[in-house]
Amino acid sequence: MSERKAKDADWGPCPKGEIGRMLQVIQRNRRRAAIVQTAVALAGAVLIAAAIVHTVPSHRAAVTPRELTCADVLAYAPAYLAGELDSRLRAQVEEHLRQCPGCLKRIEQMKRAGTSRAAVRRHNSRPDVVSVRSGDEYRGYFAMR
Structure with a gap:
């Protein structure tokens, strides 16, 4: 039990605003992850569209x-x-x-x-x-x- 008391002794009250700062960091990380995920999806859509445009014959080629x-x-x-x-x-x-x-x-x-x-x-x-x-x-x- 003396070990447990020693561990509990290391714990103390959080400084004022510490939990709020941690919450802000978590929210910021979530926003960054969402932005990265959206950017990857958008880049994929652009690549697919470019591939389609590249493979479909142009109107000019169809008329020639x-x-x-x-x-x-x-x-x-x-x-x-x-x-x-x-x-x-x-x-x-x-x-x-x-x-x-x-x-x-x-x-x-x-x-x-x-x-x-x-x-x-x-x-x-x-x-x-x-x-x-x-x-x-x-x-x-x-x-x-």
Whole structure:
């Protein structure tokens, strides 16, 4: 018991305002922890937003016309020969034809043969085959229903 009395003897009354100062320190530490937690969450949100913006193609990239392939040009050929393509797509087809002698030869053969979309439709008038046109772009001769 003498040990306990010795320990109790070390304890004394708190100086005036000591508990208030301890409370202020605890509150300040809690505020700092909350600020750090909020800053980390905000930084994470900014990084996620930046990653999304970086990976999503820009509107400008979506509007930029892509170069047509030979398959595209041949798919557009009947509409091109019939004069049914819009000016932008017609210009793309003509640019491809200037650079691709194979497609130019094929288009010339189709012109000589008189192939047009109407002729292709008359030739292939089966009920299970329909002509396909999506908006401005003609993406193929036929598609199954």
